[in-house]
Amino acid sequence: MLHVQESTPMPAKFADPKSHAVPLHLVAEDQLDAWLSGQAAPVSKWVEANNFTGALGQALVVPAIDGAAQMAIAGYGNETSRQRGRFHLAGAAAKLPKGTYRLKTNLPATTLANETLGWLLSSYRFDRYKTSPPMKAELIAPDGVNADLLTTIADGEMLTRDLINTPASDMGPPDLEQAARDLAKTHGADINVITGEELLTQNLPMIHAVGRAANRAPRLIDMRWGKTGKKVTLVGKGVCFDTGGLNLKPAASMGLMKKDMGGAATVLGLAHMIMASGMKIQLRVLIPAVENSVSSNSFRPQDILTSRKGLTVEINNTDAEGRLVLADALALADEEKPDQIISMATLTGAARVAVGPDLAPYFSDSQTFVSTLESTAETHADPVWRMPFHTPYEAMIEPGVADLDNAPSGGFAGCITAALFLRRFVTDSPYAHFDIYGWQPTAAPARPKGGVGQANRAIFSAIETLFHQ
Structure with a gap:
């Protein structure tokens, strides 16, 4: 078990x-019924009078003779209802009145940890622009859980949510850089940022091409932490707003584009978890931070860009820009030959069509990574779904006039062809790619509507299992 640093x-x-x-x-x-049989008659009558059945989300306070709270009860449903969601205790916690509570349960250790984490996550409020009342109920950490580790994980998730929820007016490339600098300062990490025209001199041409039309200059954020252990590099898509470029998005598609830096937000939250836990690895975080804007110097359809790796890319849709900025960052990451590269991006609508908003689809050719991730995802109630690097589709990303096509025609297998595109830029390192949504479309226990991390807890645990020494 990891020790959590201050x-x-x-x-x-x-x-x-x-x-x-x-x-x-x-x-x-x-x-x-069995629980009630062990209670005094007034308790049983109160429970019956208030129609408490034990259904998920139910919460009931049982008063003493003097009117103070004698105890409280939270419904835990049945096996079928529990399978339809997660963080079940959080649903009841949000309904409890102000007070401090001590949980009484015989849940298995792993389930108890997840339910406790859900309670912590329920306290999240995005109140930068509007004050929200805090959660009324507080929980004493149950015996048997690693309270420090759970708060570290919750803090990382809350950081991710805050970054995604912040509109692009206050979360452009400079603001994302500042968030990374603040995180680096907190944990004593080193950080270097390549900005504007320097991207060209440092051979990061596609990051420059995508972001050059915006008033706020494009940049590559490069953070390092840890001096010993295996090398793990996280790469997060930091498109702070995506108009679609010259292939302008319709209004309905542009409405949530403040979350197009959800990959960057998630890797920063994950980085916090790793650094605060004191994991013995050498961590690198690369974030290409850009805005895909419309201007006289926007990159154009049918332009051919030359990447850091030397591969040429024909632009058949300027709205497929995330894979371009990731490609240069991945090529840079691969040059160091780390033990694992993981990219996270709100990359394709095709992924949402395939698995919806709740699952985090991912790609990996390593059976060891896959089996570990699948296990940790189940353990941490952080669902993922493996998608294939289907090699026969490679021909779909080869346009003929350049090495690669950033937006193959036809519309088939969009998330797979995007992942295959990215894999072309990682040739010397184990690689996994996560095509996340980064958004909770409707409120659920421990997850209010808005920005949300996906697969971060599963990846955190998988990295600990595979690389922590």
């Missing part, structure tokens, strides 16, 4: 264990 305080926290606490019993539907 870091700058962030929002997630447990209640003081010395506080007066109300016992909170977690009771499933099929356990309610």
Whole structure:
């Protein structure tokens, strides 16, 4: 188990264990009768009078004779209802009145940790522009959970949510850079940023091409942390707003484009988890931060760009810009031959059509990485779904007039062809790519509508398992 180092305080926290606490019993539907049989008659009558059945999301406070809270009960549903979601305790926690609670349950350790994390995540509020009332109920960390590690994970997720939720007016490339610098300062990491025309002199031409039309200059953020251990490089797509470029998006498609830096936000949150936990690895974070804007110097359809790797790319849609900026960053990452490269990006609408908003599709040719990730994803209630690097589709990304096509015609297998495109730029290192959505379209327990991290907890645990020494 990892030891958590001290870091700058962030929002997630447990209640003081010395506080007066109300016992909170977690009771499933099929356990309610047995639980009630062990309670005093007034408790049973109160539960019955308030129609408490143990259904998911139910919460009930049982008063004592003096009116103070004697105990509270949270419904835990049944096996079928629990399979339809996650963070079930969080649904009840949001309904509890103000107070400090101590959980009473016999949940297995892994399930208990996930439910406890869900409670922490329920306290998230995005209040930069509008004050929101804080969560009323506080939880004392249950016995048997690693409280420091859970708060570290929650803090990383909250960082990701804040970055995604912030509109592009306040989260352009310079602001994303500042967020990375703040994180680096917190953890004593080194950071270097290549900006504007320097991208050309440093051979990062596609990052420059995509971002040159914006008033806020494009840049590559390069953060390093850790001096010993295996080398793991995270690459996050940082398109702070995507108009579609000259292939301008329609309004309906442009509405959520503040989240097109969701890959960058997620790797920064993941980086916080890794650094705050003191994981023994050498971590590198690369973020190409750009805005895909429309101007007289925008890159054009049918332009041919030369990448850092030397591969030429025909531009058949300027709205397929994320893979271009990632390509240069991946080529740079690959030159160091790390033990693992992981890219995260809100890359394709095809991925959403394939698996919807809740699953994080990913690509990897390493069975060791796949089996570890699948295991950690299940353990941490952080669902992922493997997609294929289907080599026969390679021909679809070869246009004939250049080495690669950034937007193959036909519309088939869009997330696969995008992943194959990215794989062309990683030739010397193990590689995994995550095509995430980064957005919760409707509120769910522990996940309000808005920005959300995906696969970060699963990746964090997989990195610990595979590379932590």
